[in-house]
Amino acid sequence: MTTRLESGVRGGIGDSPVRPDGNLKVTGEFAYSSDLWMDGMLWGATLRSPHPRARITSVDLTEAVKLPGVHAVLTHEDVPGARCYGLDHRDQPVLAIDRVRYQGEAIAIVAADHPETARRACERIVVGYEVEEPVTDARRAALDPACPKVHESGNIVRHQPVRVGDASAATADVVVTGEYEVGMQDQAFLGPESGLAVPAEDGGVDLFVATQWLHVDQEQIAACLGLPAERVRLTLAGVGGAFGAREDLSMQIHACLLALRTGRPVKFVYGREESFFGHVHRHPAVLRYEHGATSDGRLVYVRAEIILDGGAYASSTPAVVGNAASLGAGPYNVPNVAIDAYGVYTNNPPCGAMRGFGAVQACFAYESQMDRLAEACGLDPVEVRIRNALSEGSTIATGQVVDMPAPLTDLLERVRAFPPPAARITGEDGRPDLLGLPGGVANTTHGEGVVRGVGYGIGIKNICYSEGFDDHSTARVRLELVGGEPAVLVHTAAAEVGQGLVTLQAQIARTELGVDRVTVAPADTAVGSAGSSSASRQSYMTGGAVRAACAAVRARVFALAGRHLAAEGRGGRVPADLALADGKVVSESEGVIATLAEILHAEAVEETREFRHRPTRPMDPLTGQGDSHTQFAFCVHRAVVDVDVELGLVKVVELAAVQDVGRILNPVALRGQILGGSAQGLGLALMEEIQVRDGVIRNPSFTDYLIPTILDMPPMRTQVLEHPDPHAPYGLRGAGEPPTLSSTPAVIAAVRAATGRSLTRVPVRPEHITGHAMDKPSDLG
Amino acid sequence: MRVTFTVNGEERVVDDVWEGESLLYVLRERCGLPGSKNACEQGECGSCTVYLDGTPVCACLVAAGQAEGGTVRTVEGLAEGHRLDPLQEAFVECGAVQCGFCTPGLIVAAHDLLARTDGVPADTEIREALAGNLCRCTGYEQIIEAVRLAAGRGAGPS
Numbered sequence: 001m002t003t004r005l006e007s008g009v010r011g012g013i014g015d016s017p018v019r020p021d022g023n024l025k026v027t028g029e030f031a032y033s034s035d036l037w038m039d040g041m042l043w044g045a046t047l048r049s050p051h052p053r054a055r056i057t058s059v060d061l062t063e064a065v066k067l068p069g070v071h072a073v074l075t076h077e078d079v080p081g082a083r084c085y086g087l088d089h090r091d092q093p094v095l096a097i098d099r100v101r102y103q104g105e106a107i108a109i110v111a112a113d114h115p116e117t118a119r120r121a122c123e124r125i126v127v128g129y130e131v132e133e134p135v136t137d138a139r140r141a142a143l144d145p146a147c148p149k150v151h152e153s154g155n156i157v158r159h160q161p162v163r164v165g166d167a168s169a170a171t172a173d174v175v176v177t178g179e180y181e182v183g184m185q186d187q188a189f190l191g192p193e194s195g196l197a198v199p200a201e202d203g204g205v206d207l208f209v210a211t212q213w214l215h216v217d218q219e220q221i222a223a224c225l226g227l228p229a230e231r232v233r234l235t236l237a238g239v240g241g242a243f244g245a246r247e248d249l250s251m252q253i254h255a256c257l258l259a260l261r262t263g264r265p266v267k268f269v270y271g272r273e274e275s276f277f278g279h280v281h282r283h284p285a286v287l288r289y290e291h292g293a294t295s296d297g298r299l300v301y302v303r304a305e306i307i308l309d310g311g312a313y314a315s316s317t318p319a320v321v322g323n324a325a326s327l328g329a330g331p332y333n334v335p336n337v338a339i340d341a342y343g344v345y346t347n348n349p350p351c352g353a354m355r356g357f358g359a360v361q362a363c364f365a366y367e368s369q370m371d372r373l374a375e376a377c378g379l380d381p382v383e384v385r386i387r388n389a390l391s392e393g394s395t396i397a398t399g400q401v402v403d404m405p406a407p408l409t410d411l412l413e414r415v416r417a418f419p420p421p422a423a424r425i426t427g428e429d430g431r432p433d434l435l436g437l438p439g440g441v442a443n444t445t446h447g448e449g450v451v452r453g454v455g456y457g458i459g460i461k462n463i464c465y466s467e468g469f470d471d472h473s474t475a476r477v478r479l480e481l482v483g484g485e486p487a488v489l490v491h492t493a494a495a496e497v498g499q500g501l502v503t504l505q506a507q508i509a510r511t512e513l514g515v516d517r518v519t520v521a522p523a524d525t526a527v528g529s530a531g532s533s534s535a536s537r538q539s540y541m542t543g544g545a546v547r548a549a550c551a552a553v554r555a556r557v558f559a560l561a562g563r564h565l566a567a568e569g570r571g572g573r574v575p576a577d578l579a580l581a582d583g584k585v586v587s588e589s590e591g592v593i594a595t596l597a598e599i600l601h602a603e604a605v606e607e608t609r610e611f612r613h614r615p616t617r618p619m620d621p622l623t624g625q626g627d628s629h630t631q632f633a634f635c636v637h638r639a640v641v642d643v644d645v646e647l648g649l650v651k652v653v654e655l656a657a658v659q660d661v662g663r664i665l666n667p668v669a670l671r672g673q674i675l676g677g678s679a680q681g682l683g684l685a686l687m688e689e690i691q692v693r694d695g696v697i698r699n700p701s702f703t704d705y706l707i708p709t710i711l712d713m714p715p716m717r718t719q720v721l722e723h724p725d726p727h728a729p730y731g732l733r734g735a736g737e738p739p740t741l742s743s744t745p746a747v748i749a750a751v752r753a754a755t756g757r758s759l760t761r762v763p764v765r766p767e768h769i770t771g772h773a774m775d776k777p778s779d780l781g
Numbered sequence: 782m783r784v785t786f787t788v789n790g791e792e793r794v795v796d797d798v799w800e801g802e803s804l805l806y807v808l809r810e811r812c813g814l815p816g817s818k819n820a821c822e823q824g825e826c827g828s829c830t831v832y833l834d835g836t837p838v839c840a841c842l843v844a845a846g847q848a849e850g851g852t853v854r855t856v857e858g859l860a861e862g863h864r865l866d867p868l869q870e871a872f873v874e875c876g877a878v879q880c881g882f883c884t885p886g887l888i889v890a891a892h893d894l895l896a897r898t899d900g901v902p903a904d905t906e907i908r909e910a911l912a913g914n915l916c917r918c919t920g921y922e923q924i925i926e927a928v929r930l931a932a933g934r935g936a937g938p939s
Contacts, residue, residue, distance in 0.1 A: 022873035025881030026865065026888060028816015028856040035815035116801060190820040190828060190882040190917050240820070240882030241917050272821040425905070435905045498880025498918045668876035668923075675920035676879065702825035702915065710911045710921040715904075 009582065011518075012511035013730060016668035019503045020520060021496070032238035033210035034194035034269045041196070042071055042111040044251065044258050044268040045118035047125050048277055049100035049107055052312075052347040052695025053135070053150075056098055056107070058128035064110060067124060069117040071262045075108045078257060081226030085249055087216065087352070089314040091151060094224050094253050100129075101150055101312035102349055103696050104277025111258040111266050134347035134695035138309035139286055141344040150312060150345035157310050157317045157343040160325040162397050162624030165336035170301035172292025176372040180289070180365040181761035183689035184309075185282035185680075187354050188707050191240015193278045194269040197255035204231025205256045210239040212246040214493045215529035224253045225260065229525075232256070236523040242497035243680070244353030244534055245279040248315050276700035280315045280352030281690055283308040283343070285324075287365035297377040297384045301336035302329050306362060308343045308351075315352030317343035322467050323358025325624055329397040330366035331408055331460035331634060332388040337397040339624070347695045353534055355680060356461060356737040360744065363459040364684075364762055367745030371455070371752065381456050381749065382416045390460070399625040402632060405723030407660055411636040412458060414658045418717055420454075421640050421654040438642055438649035440711055449646040452653070455639050455749025459741030463631040463734030464537040468618045471537070471630075472610050474528030475505075475545035479513060479553050479596070480604035486583045486596040488513055490549075491521040494530035494542040499736060500669035501538050505546050507666060512550035514580035515596070528610065536633065536734025539665060544729040545611035552607035554580055560599045561585045614727055631725055635659040635738035637678065637746035640714075643754040648766025650686055650751055655743060656717040662725045662733035674718050674739045681743030683708045685751075689763050786848045788812060789858030795845075804848045805829045805840035808855060816856040816885050820915070827914030830886035831855045837893045839913075856885035859892060867936035868892055868927070875927040879918035887914045891928045892936075901932040 011017035024030035061073045076083060076095040083097060084090045096107045108125050112118035133148075140147045141155040149155055195209030204227055211217050214234045222232040239246070251268035258266040270278045286307045292300040306324045310317035325341035341358075354360075374384040389408035395401050424447065425436030434441050438450060465471035476491040488509045496502045506518040523530070530542045562574040575587040585593040617626040640653040655678050664670055680688075687706040691698040699705050724731025744762055752759050755769055767773040784795045784807060795811050808814045808831070817840050818828035824839040831840045832854040840853075859866040868888050871877070878884050894902060894910035902910070907928050916924060 016876070018873050019878060021881070022878050023865065023869075025878050025884050026856075026869035026872050027860055028814070028885045030881060031815075032818070032882065034819065035809070037810075037815075114799070116799065188917055189880070190826060190915065191818070191880065192820065239880060240818070241880040243917070269819075271819075272823070433905055435908060441909075500879070672876045672879055672919055672923060675922045676918045677920075679920035680917075701823060702821040703823060707915055707917060708920075709913075709915060710908045710924070713921045716920065716922050 009510045009514050009516060011507060013507050013665050015507065016666050017503060017507065019500060020506065021502060030238050032191050032240050033208065034191060036196040036208055036237060036267060038196065038198065038265040041265040041267055042113060042262060043115040043118045044255055044266050045110045045115065045122050046106050046254060047108040047122040049096065049103060049105045051100060051129055051131050052103040054100050054129040054131045056096060056100065056127060057130055059108065060126040063124035064121040067117065067121045069113045070110060070121045072111045072258055073108060073121065074257055074261060079224055082223045085220040085224055085253065086314055087248060087316050088318050092313040101347055104349065109254045109258060111262050136346055136348055136695050138307050138344050138346055141346050142307050142342040150347060155345045157314050157345060158321040159340065159342045160321050160619060160624060161622060162325050162328065162337055162339040164397055167301040167303050167336040167338035170292055170336040172300040173295040174293045174373065174376045175290065176369055176376050177290045178369055178372060178760060180287045180368055182285040182361045182364055183763055184284040184351065184692060185354060185684050185688050186276065186690050186705060187243035187245035188705065189241030189243055189245055192270040192272060192275040193250040195237060195251055195255055196265055196267045197259035198265045199259045199263050202231055204233065205259055206233045207252060207256060208235050208237040209252055210237050210246060212242050212495050212497060212534055213532035214495065214523060214525050216532065217249060217252055218525050220249055221253050221256055225256055234525045236495055239495060239497045242533060243355045244357060247353040247532060247534055248280050250278045272702055273700045276690065276697060280350045282354035282357065283310060283320055283351040283361065285361035287361065289365050289369045291369050291373055293373055293377065295377060297373060297379045297387050299332055299334045299388050302334050304328050304339045306339065306341040308341065308361065309346055309348055310343045311346055311348040311350035313350045315350055316357065320358040322619060322628065323462060324362045326398045326619060326628055327359045327460050327462065328362045330363065331390045331458060333390060333394055334397065339397065348692055349690065349697060355677065356740040359459060359461045360741050363741040364745050367457045371749050382412050385458060386412055398619060398628055400627045400629060404631065404725040404727065406632065406634065407721060407723055408458065408634055410721065411634060411658045411660065414719060415636045415638045415656055418638060418656045435711065436651065438644040438651040439647065444647055444649065445644050449644050450642050451645050451754040453641050453643060453750040453754025455746050455753055456637065457742040457745035457749060458634065458636040459738060461633045461738045461741055462629040463633050464535055464540055464613050466616050466630065467628045468616055471531060471541065472612045473530040473541040473545040474608065474610050475542060475549040476527050476606065476608040477509060477546065477549035477553050478604055478606040479557065481597055481600050484597060485517060486515045486600065487517040488515050489519050489521055490546055491527050492530045492542050492545065493523050493525060493527050494538055495523060495533040497533050499673065500666060501533065501542065503669060504539060504543060504666055508543055508546045509550055512547055513554060514582055536736040539732055540613065540728055540734055541611060545609055547729050548609040548611050549607050552609055553605050556605045556607065557585065557599065561593055564594050564599045631728060631733060633733045633738045635742050637742040639746040639750040641747065641750040641754060643751055643769060645755055646770065648769035652682060652714045652747060654714045655682065657739055658719045658721065659735065659738055660721040660723050660733060661735045662728060663722050663731040664720060665730065665732060670720065670735055671718055673736045675716055677736060677739030678716060678743040679708050679713055681740045682747055685744045685747035685762050685764065687763050782846065784845050784849055786850060787852045788814065789854055798845050800846065802845045803841050804843040804845050807845045808840060814855055814857050818882050818885055820882060827890060828883050828886040830889040830914065832889065837890055856889055859888065866892065867934050868895065868931040871927040871931035875930060876923040877919060877927040883914060883916040887911060887916065887924060890914050895932055895937045898937060901929055
């Protein structure tokens with residue numbers, strides 16, 4: 001039946017219909033949050049702390065208030081409700097109270113009639129600081145009881161051990177150790193934080209904003225405004241990328257406070273520099289690993305200490321620690337495990353969600369270790385992975401059984417089997433094309449000193465929210481006749497952040513209801529929560545909710561079909577094998593029963609459903625044991641690089657990825673996720689780092705924070721496998737994050753293969769490749 | 782100050798422009814043309830790329846006064862009525878658009894490349910021409926495919 005349904009409708013599951021927002025985006029008409037405009041609108045600006053740790057002794061607003069064009073200047077004293085917010089711990093002040101804990105912490109906000117006036121008013125605010133020495137060493141924050149406290153509760157946000165067998169007593173033929181470092185990566189979405197708050201007649205506020213989860217924003221904003229949630233209404237404005245950075249609040253409460261105070265709409269748009277201070281980043285990490293194995297490369301034990309720097313506020317640090325701990329052994333069978341993952345407070349920039357969080361940092365370390373193990377055992381790096389790879393029925397370090405397909409061996413063998421890329425791109429004159437060489441048109445080499453290397457990486461990522469979280473999504477689906485034709489309206493609060501969820505929701509409705517004409521309503525808080533567009537969960541969760549709501553609509557249509565048959569005098573018996581296809585109710589055995597136009601008349605059939613994935617459980621606080629995850633996803637990469645070993649420059653020649661997605665829902669959008677995720681992993685390997693010294697960000701701009709350009713990205717090969725997960729809607733597996741895990745270690749492994757150097761930190765720096773680095777990479781700053 | 786210039790074929794007179802405003806600000810906030818995007822404000826990302834007197838520029842780096850008497854064409858001025866430019870069509874078709882924030886700038890930059898290229902440009906030419914435009918979502922592969930597709934359909938010098 002399923003097959004026939006799909007063949008009856010175009011643009012359903014498995015197709016790649018064009019995005020409904022595509023034409024608006026290519027013509028410039030799509031309204032991003034930064035494009036919103038209203039008559040009488042004011043502009044907001046934020047005064048931020050230049051110091052990472054200081055006591056605030058005074059705040060003088062006098063000169064700011066006097067500036068013509070300024071309508072309001074607010075501090076923490078003007079926050080009517082809760083003074084603090086946060087995703088997990090409500091530890092972050094809306095506006096600083098008495099002290100600042102990171103450079104860039106918001107202290108005061110201004111509304112004025114021109115953005116420049118608002119900025120200048122901020123400059124006129126005089127803040128007295130008593131500067132203190134910042135806590136910047138995450139390891140010390142975690143392990144040294146004498147370390148000053150960032151918050152009164154202490155510096156450890158979460159410590160999660162994982163224990164299996166007896167890793168401390170285990171011995172092995174081959175032992176490999178390493179200390180690895182992951183720098184602070186930025187999500188670097190292109191559309192900066194922005195939104196428009198409009199005061200409403202009921203004393204509430206309407207907020208149009210780019211976010212990843214409308215309802216979690218609403219809950220936090222309402223609490224701080226001291227308003228009931230129903231008077232804080234949110235509508236999703238166009239989102240210019242997210243990647244985790246929009247999980248936490250940025251300008252939301254500030255804009256609402258100013259709008260309510262001035263009685264005028266207030267718009268905030270961060271500039272790029274402010275954006276680097278306005279959202280959380282990927283946790284930098286230091287990871288110490290020791291693996292023991294038999295001489296033929298089979299893992300006996302792993303011991304690991306993972307320290308994740310959460311910066312000044314908790315954000316999603318607890319979940320990041322949970323991922324790093326539970327997935328810290330990688331996609332491998334290991335009989336003895338002792339992992340300790342810590343997430344800590346420091347006075348560094350706050351860190352939280354970024355694509356693949358927790359799992360990305362661990363993946364770089366355990367994959368680097370697997371390469372060391374391969375070398376120590378004299379094995380091929382793919383072979384050592386295959387010997388230890390999880391498969392369906394395996395148990396991961398938390399004791400959770402992988403009760404879904406886990407075709408890791410197949411993934412690894414396929415990526416290894418791709419043909420190698422051409423030796424070198426040559427121009428018409430037969431000489432190497434500079435664009436294909438490290439250094440590019442900087443003309444630093446014509447091939448001399450350039451060595452090729454190949455490397456592999458594979459990762460494991462949990463999909464959906466874990467550890468007992470009540471993860472759910474809501475969808476409302478309405479079927480009615482519009483102009484005599486059946487039409488479907490899908491309404492959810494799910495955030496389209498670029499990934500193509502609006503396209504997918506319509507595809508699901510077409511497949512489930514056999515109707516071509518499907519519209520996806522703007523996402524807002526008038527419908528129940530859809531949860532966050534993160535954790536690769538929306539196809540699974542909101543996809544599952546749309547599917548469930550469609551099924552409920554379908555059941556009611558079948559009941560109406562029965563009534564229709566009876567009214568037509570065709571008897572009360574309704575065939576048991578009904579389906580919807582092509583705008584008709586059909587029966588396998590009896591053919592077309594009726595058209596939807598005949599059945600529905602003026603009646604709209606509307607159903608709302610909440611969808612939940614199977615329950616997960618917390619990790620045991622002492623052993624980490626527990627079925628904490630919903631689903632596992634896997635991607636493998638092969639990287640081929642050319643390295644100028646004299647200058648330390650890298651050109652990635654090709655990236656190849658193989659990923660299992662359970663079931664392909666939209667091939668074009670899926671490929672976009674694999675390519676884009678791989679690019680972010682390449683960036684982390686080679687160039688992306690927020691450089692922080694003494695708690696101060698040194699490169700808050702796109703001039704100095706480098707993300708891959710079109711010249712940095714190589715051609716990519718991708719291959720997708722479909723081994724359905726029996727627990728998931730359509731058998732799908734979340735797909736957005738896994739490629740971000742494995743491309744980083746693959747690229748670094750390739751650079752190691754070309755240079756013979758150990759390369760223990762990402763992003764790798766030229767001086768590490770050439771061997772001119774000082775002892776401690778961080779000394780170079 | 783007053784700035785007078787032609788935007789997408791239409792003469793515009795804009796009053797009360799503060800001297801510190803960029804062409805990008807004037808287009809977005811004073812001309813009702815928010816298609817050109819502001820993502821870095823320092824000419825690194827290319828999201829604000831527009832034609833100024835036939836040359837692609839980062840509108841964030843052009844002072845509004847520099848556009849006085851000039852001719853500007855933005856992403857809003859590429860389609861003819863409801864008929865999309867072949868590049869715009871190809872971007873949607875190939876999956877070159879995800880969040881879309883970089884898209885207006887990339888389309889103007891690619892439009893300029895095809896306007897000065899006969900036939901389908903080589904991948905290296907596409908990469909070089911679009912090297913000043915950052916995209917965070919796509920990894921660029923589908924953007925290259927879109928440019929190739931549009932060129933193959935005859936977008937180009939006219």
